[in-house]
Amino acid sequence: MGVPAASSCMQCHAEIGADRPEIQKLAAFAKNNREIPWARIYQIPADVIFSHKSHLTAESTCKQCHGQVSERDRLYLEGDISMGACINCHKAKEASVDCTSCHEQQAASLLK
Secondary structure, eight states: OOOOOHHHHHHHHTTSSTTSHHHHHHHHHHHTTOOOOOOOOOOOOTTOOOOHHHHHHTTOOHHHHHSOGGGOSSOOSOSOOSHHHHHHHHHHTTOOOOGGGTOHHHHHHHHO
């Protein structure tokens, strides 16, 4: 799924919530260049391709899908990740709503 590295999280959390125990754990993972053993919160269908990296590159923020991340020690299922919600967000940000943007593998196999 392309979950961000701890160092990416620490770009904000070095100052935001740095005194919280969970953020201190995150800082330790970043300092030791260790991968975080994330607990999956959102489940996406197998035919959907999702990349945190591409969304962050497009200047989307964590809180757009995960709520007020800077105020939390843990993330919770609070965002709508339905296809309709994703399409609405893509339209609002003028991102592609072409089916192959998110369903590339499935669309490619259908074309064969």
